[in-house]
Amino acid sequence: MAGRGGSDGPPGRGLKQRVRTAGRRKPSSTRWLARQLNDPYVAGARAEGYRSRAAYKLIQLDRRFGLLGKGGRVVDLGAAPGGWSQVAAAAAGGAPVVAVDLLDMDPIDGVEIVRGDAAEAGTQRAVRRALAGKAALVMSDMAAPATGHRAVDHLRTMALAEEAYAVAAPLLEPGGAFVAKVLRGGADDGLLNALKAAFARVVHAKPDASRRDSREIYVVATGFRGGGRAAASGRGPTPPLP
């Protein structure tokens, strides 16, 4: 059973496993399989009952920045399959945790699931209804499927982070926090300036559980002062797949 108070890392590292019978598998699939088999966070998530290794990223960010707490309402954008929501629900002590995703998610105790695009007004209305108050934390691990086109992937991820803040600003309580996945190089100027104006502290962090070869990092903003405005990038909605 997943719960808080456990480790902020994987429970143990086993012996390195080799993928022996590659058969007709593509080399990229063999590499992926070998990485999964030898990833201590994958093993940890299985042992501790988390739905994704991503759970450890939030646990580590929370240990560093004190994001979660009893009684604090949480909105989890891009929540499927649900690792972050499991961690948030275990910490919230019964306060609402609202999980949003384009994809279906299996139920989690203490989590209200809203299926839809976080950028759409109907989804945002459903989140407000389920939250029934202001949020202590709005977090986004939203990611668009990688296209392999670096510039397109970059634009899509940054647009999602901006969308996340547009959702977060009207929902956050004073003193609240915002976390969003961005890419190496950090949040774009438009988003960063908006965050700096609205929060006491804005930093970038890469938790240990975030793969070293991945370009993802997180922008973490704490001490919401209120009156936050959406980032002014003028970039518009998430660009479509090429």
Ligand SMILES: C[S@@+](CC[C@H](N)C(=O)[O-])C[C@H]1O[C@@H](n2cnc3c(N)ncnc32)[C@H](O)[C@@H]1O
């Ligand atoms: C990396 S996964 C999140 C993993 C999750 N944090 C966990 O702990 O299990 C990214 C998710 O973002 C979702 N997503 C991407 N764009 C979205 C959007 N516009 N609205 C809602 N969800 C979105 C995807 O469907 C995907 O499930």
